[in-house]
Every structure is written in structure tokens, then in C-alpha cells.
Amino acid sequence: QSALTQPASVSGSPGQSITISCTGTSGDVGAYNFVSWYQHHPGKAPKLIICDVSSRPSGVSNRFSGSKSGNTASLAISGLQAEDEADYYCSSYATSSTWVFGGGTKVTVL
């Protein structure tokens, strides 16, 4: 299984808010404020949407927000839109200068 644990799927209706959790350990998520999130539409290149736990790169919608508490990071999507339907992956810098990822969460817009 993946180093970071994410729910396999999350769904919501247009306009609603959803949250995706990403649980790691004291050696990755809990140790560093270097959690990032990626949106992946199948067949396209994954896109960085959150870095450093809660920072949004230029051009990313403010409907996406990130947070962290202990060994668990979270991605929130507000005002859910059809275009948000995609796979989402979390990542964290980890001890031994490596990176770990989650197994991915499929977001479905009902």
C-alpha cells in the first residue's frame, strides 16, 4: 500500500464542499510542513494545486485550500464544480530526503 493514506473516493454535488484527508506518520506529514497536493485528470499531466501544506501556486483557484494537524493533512474543495472531477494525490517530504505519496482519491461530482 501507499505510504500516505487517502480515502479511495469522495463525492459531492455542485456547489458543495468536500474534504480529502491524507494521513502519514511522524516521519513525513508530521515532521515537515512540506505537504503538497496534485490534481490529475486522466490522460493529462498532474497539476500542483497546493504546496507547503496550504499555499496555492499562482493561477490555482482559491476554492482549493490545504491544512495540516499532526500526522494528517487535508485538502478542501469549496463550491464544487464539474471540472473538479479528477484524481487527487497528496505528497510529503520525508526523512532520508525522500518523498512519499498517497494512493489517490477519486472525486466525483454528482
Add this chain to the structure above:
Amino acid sequence: QVQLQESGPGLVEPSQTLSLTCTVSGGSIGNDDYYWTWIRQPPGKGLVWIGYIFYSGSTYSQSSLRSRLTMSVDASKNQVSLKLSSVTVADTAVYYCARIGRWEYEFDLWGRGTLVTVSS
């Protein structure tokens, strides 16, 4: 804008060497601002970080793959390459090339990935 594109054979036989190339367009790979990273995703599973290479040729990789892994840079072609030897079916995956800022901890640019199947 800068784009990354992975390329390589889609099928590799067990025990052979998997060879992939990542071509950078719209920017120079000979730039000390970035590391160039390889990440893979086995079918139905999550992403796995493989390793990175700097334009100078220095590398760092996941310990479990290090003995089979070779990464290189060809600045004249604006390409980075990955070679993974003695492959097994467990190496079947979509392989991604991604960029990471030298002083950063996130992958800010990715390629679309290329599927490599290990099968006889």
C-alpha cells in the same frame, strides 16, 4: 511555457533494461534552479517517488531501486534519462517525469506519463 514529455518503449521483457527519456521543451535543462525527478504509478496503485537528477549529473534515489537504477542528463538534447535494469512485472507502471525547484519540496511541473509494461 515549459513542458515535459516522457518517451520510451511501451513493452519490456522481464530481466531486460527499461529505458525512458524525458524531453524538456520551452526551457533549458541546464539550469541550476531545478531537479528533474522520476515518479511511477503501478496499475491501480498510488504514486511512488523514484529519484532525481541535477543538471550537473548528481543523483539521489529511493534505496530500494538504487542498485538497478541509472539516471543521466543530456544537456545538448535537453533530456534526462532513466534506465532500470533487471525488470520484473512489479516494474510495470506509468512513469512520470516531474520538475522540482532546487529549494522547494513540491513537484511544480509534470509530464503526462508513459506506460511501461513488463511482460514476455
